[in-house]
Amino acid sequence: MSEQIRVRFAPSPTGPFHIGGARSALFNWLLAKKYAAGKFVLRIEDTDRVRSTRESEENIKAALKWLGMDWDEGIDVGGEYGPYRQTERLDLYQKYTDQLIAEGKAYYCYCSEAEIEAERTALKAENKMPIYQGHCRNLTPDQIAQYEAEGRRPVVRFRTPENQQVRFKDLVRGDMCFDSNGIGDFVIVKADGIPVYNYAVVLDDALMKITHVIRAEEHLSNTPRQVVLYEALNMPIPTFGHISLILGKDHTKMSKRHGATSVDQYRQLGYLPEAIVNYLALLGWAPQDEKEIFSSEELIAAFSMDHVAKNPAVFEIDKLNWINAQYMKQAAPERIALLAVPHLVEKGYISGPFSEEEMKRFVRFIAVIQDHLSYAAQVVDFAAIYFNDKVEVSVGEMSESLLDETAPAVIEMFKEMLQALDQVTAETVQPIFKAIIKAFKANGQKIGGQKVYMPLRVAITGQMHGPDLAQIIEVLGRERVIARIDGAMASVR
């Protein structure tokens, strides 16, 4: 592969930025970064004026940046092949359209949408391929004048060569071959003068000197249309690579039904961008070795289109969660704390951002629960341990552990020993538990760790499960721990 590699990501800004789009972008980005002279360009395909929005374009850019995929050329950053928004390139396209028409490779078609629709329906009824039958292929000047007089606005159709084998090379599918007769004379410019996707994409990719077009498989069947256009335009055909689609759990195309599908939803849930990138890379591509966790740099080094899978991949949230958890364990607690703030606010634990001092303390708590988290929003599952000073002991196993006959003595001893400590840290607290067991033993009573830890855990956290108790005590501090214990004991008495 040449070092002059130029790839692009060309999304349509028509909605939330989808996880599948992110993977397409990633594969292109990885390919560009692999080569010193590689360039990744970001182009906005907004020819669908009804559905395209600036808001969506901003989302895409923000998501790409969040994921760490910087672009060398394109929207916002510019470059020598701009502009990079298709609606700003209309005059450029016009030149080539005129040329195609002049050469007889394209022609005006005055058929109305209703007429086309009727033709299509009829063909389908006969079990034939619903392709344009060429009604306006060879209009006389008189006919054209007649249509113009009727006020018809023409589209431009491409005169697709007949009886031709359209071939192209696909990096993931191998050599592809389509029959040109299955294509028909398709529209390249709509009645409003705006080129259609299949046409604009060819012009843009050629003009922007794109060498490799890596995109989703849904475009595979469109590729022969594009290839005939490249040929008619006398422009070099890029190398294609059609990566398979990402499916939901039920093996249908990922949609809202499958839960979070947009990059932004994952960002809001407190997933880490490195983890998303890592997971996406593993979806449809496999490294040569058995490595699973990759930094961006490692990904760039290891990535190759040679090992991109052909079959569609099911998006498995469990695996993403596992990968994200791997990154969470390594992440700075400060970062996780920051990501958790909106969720803590939402649950009413706090009313706004932490003060600097509060943050410092909360970060210590995060360090304690860090290994329990798949993503930052899950902090709320542990937040009660930290925030609820008024411990609620539910009747049942919990209250029983406090009403256990050894419990009062355990708790009294614990309080005394905790008070006696110079410094309350996990290291100084831990020996207390052992000391209590020993004290019972000296008294002729054998009790297990369970009888010591559980009443204390329940009295301090109001829960029977949770992270290391000594660490929780360190984070909470002596006063709050004592107060919680007293409150809890009072509530069960």
Next chain:
RNA sequence: GGCCCUAUGGUCGAGUGGUCAAGACGCUGCCCUCUCAAGGCGGAAGCAGGGGUUCAAAUCCCCUUAGGGCUACCA
């Protein structure tokens, strides 16, 4: 309907004519442990079906089946 793509455990996937068919997630057993996680060590679980080709097929060919895409004046 036509054209096209795809098919290895529940999932991601290694595998490119000769392997006891990797590894990971998930599930599960044990260890660790106050608990829940994390971590460590094990286990169950797979070549969609049928025909060929070949001494030999997950691997090559054909058919069937299933899933998906395209067939727009969407991208």
